[in-house]
Amino acid sequence: MNIFNRFIVTALLVLFTSKAFATSPIITKIERINVNTILVTFDQGIKPVSHFDVPIEGEFSVKLYTSTTYYLGSPNSLIVRTPTAVNPNDNGFATQWQWEEPTLTATDNDGLSEITINLNAYHSDFENDIGHSSLDYINTLNLIWQHDLSITSINTLDTNEGTNLEHTLIASDTAATFSIIENTSGLFSLSGANNATLSFDGTNTDYESTTKSYTVKIKATTGNDTNENTEQTLTVNIKDVTDTAPVIRRFTISQGVNQGRLIIKTDTSVTVYAEASGGSSYTWSSSDFSVIGSGAFVTFIPNADVGTRTIKLKVTIGDYSSERVLKLKLVESHPTDWKDKNNNGINDSKEIGRHNNELLVGENKKITSPINTRLLLGIMSEDTAHLTLAQMKKYRTDNNLSDNTEDTLTTGDIYNYVVENFSATATTQVIIELTSPIPANAILRKYSPATGWANFVINDNNIQSKTSNTCTDDTHWQTGLTTGATCLKLTIKDGSENDTDGDQNNGKGQVNGVVESTISIAIPAASNSNNNNNSGGGCVYNPNAPARFDMGFILLMTLSAYYLIRRRRCFNH
Known part of the structure; x- marks a missing residue:
């Protein structure tokens, strides 16, 4: 045998031996290395390759299960996962392959510490440097993994304004000690074992202030190495607590198919719904009806005498409460075409x-209040917010009330309206398209059903007027009552002297997020006489005029006395 033939035989023997004694890759370990990653370690390098007509895919078929539950796959099927190589060599072979496994979230939620894993690579396209790899691995996967130190307790907390808070800090290593490394507000402190109790001093916090959250940076440590130290920024959010009276925003009244405050005296029950800004209890009462209250609803049979009838509601939340009186008009029958879907009267x-923030005033004129508020017709008015003295007197008579509608001034145009659905103690505005221009020497008067007429209290430009065809724009307003003006803007504070709801015992309205107002543009009696071109001569006595000495009057009295003295002397002769 020559040398070349010997070389050929030797090469074939080596190749045969390598094939005969080569081993398939073996999985030496499968482990969980973080919250959602599984790592597979082989005894030799493998890589995905194509063979025959099968494309390169590089897939594992996997099951995860316990004795009672399959978390991934089923008894008869495996789920495909595509791993990635860890530190592959230049030819793409790697002894470690890993993939992200979302199923581990479910195993953590169920508190598992271990689970059975079945990994099958028989149908995969992985090979070692010898040839195709086929394997079937079944073993226990430990779900507890080693990782860097972390703070696992939540980092966002809520607390009510003016309230202190305690929070327990928790780290992945129970031996960790906590410290504060940033505390800008100075409201945080640590105490207890390992400083694991975080305290927040919220005594002086106020939701209405500009600061609605506070932060602190916490450090946990178990040693000096990087993986033995970690930080967390924790935020405390301040929650609002009701510290004002609740507001009864509106009433919705229905009687059968009819709606509104005009109700018929009949056996058909009436339902009232109250919309409030908040409240833990609703208390309904009435001296006119037998009411049955259920939370924000109340029902009653309207069997009282016709006229204005009332129901009172008190809403309470914590230590705060608010009251509002609902005034209803009880009639024998509705007009045939009556509909009042928005309940404004x-x-x-x-x-x-x-x-909803507009109210009819006479022909083609209106009152306007801010958007999101509501305007209602005053209880004395009918069909329009433009009220007459005759209507006022009729209201007093119909309800067996003494007549307090007469004023010491000459009453002009009267406007009767209610503004609701705004915050208690806040201010609201109304813009009135006047039915006639403001006369000279005009005085704005207000009327309270409890006390009668008085001057509208003036402060901070709360009375403005202008002459315009467009009253609702913001231009050309002048302070006070301008002669000839056709627009009037009033600013009224809830619970002020110009708010005329309630009993007016203190000369002010109720603080309840509602303003009732009846106003008139009046003129003094003297001014009215002087402006009447058809009147004759004479004197006008004004009881409100200031005392003064008229020099002409004094001269007249002096001459009269002198005349009487002269006549007496003549008689003596």
């Missing part, structure tokens, strides 16, 4: 196109 057919 005006027939819907007369206010087509109007918004």
Whole structure:
């Protein structure tokens, strides 16, 4: 045998031996290395390759299960996962392959410390440097893994304004000690074993202030190495607590198919719903009806005498409460076309196109309040917010009330309205398109059903007027009552002297997020006489005029006395 033949035989023997004694890759370990990653370690390098007509895919088929539950796959099927190589060599072979496994979230939620894993690579396209790899691995996977130190307790907390808070800090290593490394507000402190109790001093916190959250940076440590130290920024959010009276924003009244405050005296029950800004209890009462209250709803049979009838509601939340009186008009029958879907007291057919913050005043004129508030007709008015003295007197008579509608001034145009659905103690505005221009020497008067007429209290430009065809714009307003003006803007504070709801015992309205107002543009009696071109001569006595000495009057009295003295002397002769 020559040398070449010997070389050929030797090469074939080596190749045969390598094939005969080569081993398939073996999985030496499968482990969980972090919260959602599984790592597979082989005894030799493998890589995905194509063979025959199968494309390169590099897939593992996997099951995860316990004796009772399959978390991944089923008894008869495996789920495909595509791993990535860890530190592969230049030819793409790697002894470690890993993949992200979302199923581990479910095993953590169930508190498992271990689970059975079945990994099958028989149908995969992985090979070692010898050839195709086929394997079937079944073993226990430990779900507890080693990792860097972390703070596992939550980092966002909520607490009520003015309230202190305690929070227990928790780290992945129970031996960790905590410290504060940043505390800008100075409201945080640590105490207890390992400083694991975080305290927040919220005594002086206020949701209405500009600061609605506070932060602190916490450090946990078990040693000096990087993986033995970690930090967490924790935020405390301040929650609002009701510290003002609740507001009864509106009432919705229905009687059968009819709605609104005009109700019929009949056996058909009436339902009232109260919309409030908050409240843990609702207390309904009435001296006119037998009411049955259930939370925000109350029902009653309207079997009282016709006229204005009332129901009182008290809403309470914590130590704060608010009251509001609902005034209803009880009649024998509705007008045939009566509809008042928005419950503002005006027939819907007369206010087509109007918004809730608009109220009819005479022909093609209106009162406007801010958006999101509501305007209602005053209880004395009918069909329009433009009220007459005759209507006021009739209201007093119909309800067996003494007549306090007469004023010491000459009463001009009267406007009667209610503004609701704004915050208690806040201010609201109304813009009135006047039915007639403001006369000279005009005085703005207010009327309270409890006390009668008085001057509208003036402060901080709360009375403005202008002459314009567009009253609702913000231009050309002048302070006070301008002669000839056709627009009037009033600013009224809830619970002030110009708010005329309630009993007015203190000369002010109730603090309840509602303003009732009846105003008149009046003129002094003297001014009215002087402006009447058809009147004759004569004197006018004004009881409100200031005392003064008129020099002409004094001269007249002196001459009269002198005349009487002269006549007496003549008689003596």
